[in-house]
Amino acid sequence: MRSFGSDNNSGVHPRIMDAIVESNTNHAIGYGDDNWTRRAEQAMQTLLEDDSITPYFVFNxxxxxxxxxxxxxxxxxxxxxxxxxxxxxxxxxxxxxxxxxxxxxxxxxxxxxxxxxxxx
Structure with a gap:
């Protein structure tokens, strides 16, 4: 059965899981002071064509x-x-x-x- 009631109802796309596994191979400073967060912030700034924004990531x-x-x-x-x-x-x-x-x-x-x- 497939349910689209929540993003919590299914697993992630294989490419997402591959990226999670890859990111888990090294150490990184947590809580937003890491390269993964910087890359995500830059991707959002590029997408929105605005370098002044600071996205805030939440877990759900x-x-x-x-x-x-x-x-x-x-x-x-x-x-x-x-x-x-x-x-x-x-x-x-x-x-x-x-x-x-x-x-x-x-x-x-x-x-x-x-x-x-x-x-x-």
Missing amino acids: GTGANVIALQACLSSFHSIICATTAHIAVDECGAPSKLTGCVLKEIPTTDGKLSPKLVAT
Whole structure:
């Protein structure tokens, strides 16, 4: 059975595993002060055509989603989403806990918000 519900549901592509094995053959300083992190940062800067950006790497999707929300919000804001939204259904309360914001879930027929639904 294949499930696309999460990137945690399957193994990685063989080329990714090969790169992990290769990176495991030597010693490297951890916590972002290593050549692997520098190469990833440079790849992101090249991709985005902006040498001034500093990407921050997180180990999972929930971490990435919460950091993105924190960058946009203050604790007195609300997160407006459909009741079926990934952020409401699959993140297990992390957004509210870590941002201090309330999730305002709006019922929809198709999982999509509209200005009219948000205004109600």
